[in-house]
């Protein structure tokens with residue numbers, strides 16, 4: 001179910017915010033009692049949510065839903081309910097770090113292959129002096145209990161959860177409260193980027209809305225997953241047609 005006040009793009013509700021507004025909301029959530037989580041769907045994830053009701057519930061149940069992919073911006077415009085801005089999850093996550101340094105909040109990095117989170121921590125600490133890293137853990141574990149316990153024991157305020165979708169969204173929905181953290185962010189392959197193992201698309205690709213194409217060139221094995229992108233646009237066009245017909 002799409003929460004009230006959100007923009008409904010094929011069953012996923014997006015918060016209509018600029019980056020500055022989203023960061024202010026993120027800062028508020030990390031200081032508020034209780035556990036909150038943020039999801040950053042792209043068109044591929046919207047399609048996954050249409051196919052998998054559990055994923056749809058976990059995504060729509062988030063405290064903040066921001067539009068990661070340019071395709072979502074096109075889809076929302078096509079549906080006659082435009083979103084203000086595309087908000088890449090990795091930029092949102094990094095945008096919160098200066099606030100965390102200033103307020104002394106600590107960060108736990110969870111996900112990716114062994115060794116990646118540690119490297120990401122080292123690089124982030126170099127870029128943001130004073131950043132407190134509460135701990136790290138890879139994303140290939142069998143039982144949730146010991147991991148949530150380790151995060152709780154670390155006293156982390158914020159957790160970057162990087163398993164890819166919809167695994168990370170389902171994990172945050174189920175385990176967010178048990179970690180004791182106030183804010184969890186599901187941001188896919190971001191730890192690989194922070195660690196310097198994967199490069200983000202050069203600015204020219206993002207400016208042209210072709211970041212997905214760059215990723216496809218770099219990782220051709222993504223072709224199966226990316227087949228959902230044209231499907232998403234077809235679904236958006238059909239939904240617009242039926243809206244107009246009403």
Ligand code: UDP
Pocket residue numbers: 111112113138139140162163164165167187188189190191192
């Ligand atoms: N990953 C993980 N545990 C898993 C499966 C994947 O930690 O069980 C990690 C994987 O190593 C990679 C990230 O999750 O770092 C997924 O990256 P991808 O680029 O597929 O995610 P996207 O950004 O497209 O959601």
